[in-house]
Amino acid sequence: MKLQSFRFRIALSSAVLASIALIGFGVVSWWLIYDAKVKRLDAEIETQLLHATRPRSPEWDAYTDSLPLLLGMNGETTVALFVTQIDGNLIYKSSQWPDGLDANSLWRSLPLPPPNPGRIDFELQPPPPPNPLDPPPPDRNLFPPPESRPPPDRPPPRDRPPPPQAIKAKLATQHTSTAIWRIGAINSRNTQAAIAVNLQAIDLEMTSIGNIFLISIPIALLLVAGGAWLISRSILYPIGRLTMAISNVTVQGLDRRVPLGSTDIEFVELIFVFNQMLERLERSFQQASRFSGDAAHELKTPLAILQGEIERALHQVESGSQVQQTLSNLLDEVRRLSEITRKLLLLSLADAGRMGLHLVEVNVSALLSEIAEDMELLAPHLDVQMAIAPNLFIQGDRDLLVQVLQNLVGNAIKYNLPKGWLRLQAECQEKRVIVKIVNSSQDISLSERDRIFERFHRGDSNQIQKIAGSGLGLSLAREIARAHGGDIQLEAAILGQTAFILSLPVGDRY
Numbered sequence: 001m002k003l004q005s006f007r008f009r010i011a012l013s014s015a016v017l018a019s020i021a022l023i024g025f026g027v028v029s030w031w032l033i034y035d036a037k038v039k040r041l042d043a044e045i046e047t048q049l050l051h052a053t054r055p056r057s058p059e060w061d062a063y064t065d066s067l068p069l070l071l072g073m074n075g076e077t078t079v080a081l082f083v084t085q086i087d088g089n090l091i092y093k094s095s096q097w098p099d100g101l102d103a104n105s106l107w108r109s110l111p112l113p114p115p116n117p118g119r120i121d122f123e124l125q126p127p128p129p130p131n132p133l134d135p136p137p138p139d140r141n142l143f144p145p146p147e148s149r150p151p152p153d154r155p156p157p158r159d160r161p162p163p164p165q166a167i168k169a170k171l172a173t174q175h176t177s178t179a180i181w182r183i184g185a186i187n188s189r190n191t192q193a194a195i196a197v198n199l200q201a202i203d204l205e206m207t208s209i210g211n212i213f214l215i216s217i218p219i220a221l222l223l224v225a226g227g228a229w230l231i232s233r234s235i236l237y238p239i240g241r242l243t244m245a246i247s248n249v250t251v252q253g254l255d256r257r258v259p260l261g262s263t264d265i266e267f268v269e270l271i272f273v274f275n276q277m278l279e280r281l282e283r284s285f286q287q288a289s290r291f292s293g294d295a296a297h298e299l300k301t302p303l304a305i306l307q308g309e310i311e312r313a314l315h316q317v318e319s320g321s322q323v324q325q326t327l328s329n330l331l332d333e334v335r336r337l338s339e340i341t342r343k344l345l346l347l348s349l350a351d352a353g354r355m356g357l358h359l360v361e362v363n364v365s366a367l368l369s370e371i372a373e374d375m376e377l378l379a380p381h382l383d384v385q386m387a388i389a390p391n392l393f394i395q396g397d398r399d400l401l402v403q404v405l406q407n408l409v410g411n412a413i414k415y416n417l418p419k420g421w422l423r424l425q426a427e428c429q430e431k432r433v434i435v436k437i438v439n440s441s442q443d444i445s446l447s448e449r450d451r452i453f454e455r456f457h458r459g460d461s462n463q464i465q466k467i468a469g470s471g472l473g474l475s476l477a478r479e480i481a482r483a484h485g486g487d488i489q490l491e492a493a494i495l496g497q498t499a500f501i502l503s504l505p506v507g508d509r510y
Contacts, residue, residue, distance in 0.1 A: 014228035100176035103194035395483035
């Protein structure tokens with residue numbers, strides 16, 4: 001199964017969301033800037049179109065040359081002018097006017113202005129003849145009194161003419177074979193004009209802005225991804241605390257709890273459930289350990305009595321009889337059961353952290369030499385090689401250390417090949433005594449190597465099952481070594497051999 005990183009997913013998700021937002025912002029900003037530039041240009045074109053329709057001197061070229069600056073463009077922008085009379089007679093056409101532009105279509109789409117925009121013509125008509133049936137008009141005083149006359153500084157009221165009608169312009173974007181042009185056209189009472197501006201300058205500016213976006217957006221995305229990666233570290237800090245607490249959950253660390261402290265509210269329930277789980281595990285383990293120790297302790301006395309009775313019965317039966325053979329087999333099983341009980345009691349004490357050690361100065365070199373002498377009697381068929389450094393002293397319990405060494409050597413003998421070899425090595429390295437026991441053996445599978453220190457585990461092969469044992473020796477040996485501040489490890493797999501390494505801290509004399 002492919003492993004995935006939660007921090008990587010947070011950083012990636014943040015980068016994706018930021019990229020969508022930044023790209024959208026860049027596209028919208030680019031379009032708004034382009035639209036603003038075109039609208040500003042359109043306003044300037046409309047203003048200059050009004051100027052172009054006014055009667056002027058024939059200096060059209062000078063006016064055309066000044067159009068880029070009047071339109072707010074740089075001096076290198078191409079601007080073309082086209083002016084005709086209302087009836088289509090050409091007045092002026094600049095040399096920059098491209099052949100592909102069509103101003104006539106724009107002029108045709110514009111409405112024609114009124115004949116005299118802004119002027120009202122009054123038509124005088126004679127008054128209607130008087131009707132004889134109408135009553136006579138009242139007498140009017142041709143000379144009204146002075147108080148009814150308007151003041152001399154106020155002009156007589158009259159109707160004001162309406163404002164002149166606005167002249168509208170038509171703007172469009174047209175393409176030629178070489179460029180894109182923004183063209184504006186207008187109709188006046190006597191003339192019609194068109195101004196075309198090459199949009200190359202605006203396109204270059206927008207290209208520069210687009211390049212800035214293309215450079216800045218990836219940099220911003222990297223910053224966002226890096227920031228999300230760093231922020232996710234603080235977000236996942238409570239999970240890191242849980243991981244550290246879980247890694248410390250050992251037989252001696254079940255009483256530890258993860259403190260809540262200033263944890264975020266989202267992780268409070270998780271920590272609370274984890275602490276409850278540790279509490280249940282501690283309670284269950286204490287009950288199991290207490291049961292194992294109590295059972296082993298209670299079995300010691302009846303097993304001792306049973307062993308004594310069987311030994312006495314052996315002395316009373318006839319030598320070589322079937323009863324003696326049966327009692328001998330029963331005695332071997334009782335002794336085996338007594339050994340298992342003793343190991344279970346030691347393991348329960350080790351689990352509870354109450355394994356009592358009678359510490360004395362122990363010469364590991366001498367212990368290994370004594371065990372090597374016994375090996376010549378127990379396994380004369382093996383080729384034994386020794387490389388033991390002299391005077392390797394440690395502080396420890398002599399009886400328990402002898403049990404550890406005998407267990408490791410006994411396994412090397414039991415699980416060796418018929419005509420195999422065994423090598424004992426001992427030396428001092430970095431304030432630790434290193435004992436290495438290597439023997440020829442069948443290859444151990446990876447799954448078996450992971451479970452070799454489990455209690456009551458003896459492997460699945462038929463050859464191993466035929467060898468006498470309870471599956472507690474290695475587990476107990478490692479617990480004794482750890483109680484002394486050391487450890488036992490199975491060396492990396494090498495074809496055709498098995499190697500156990502015992503490391504113990506040196507004594508005070510070092």
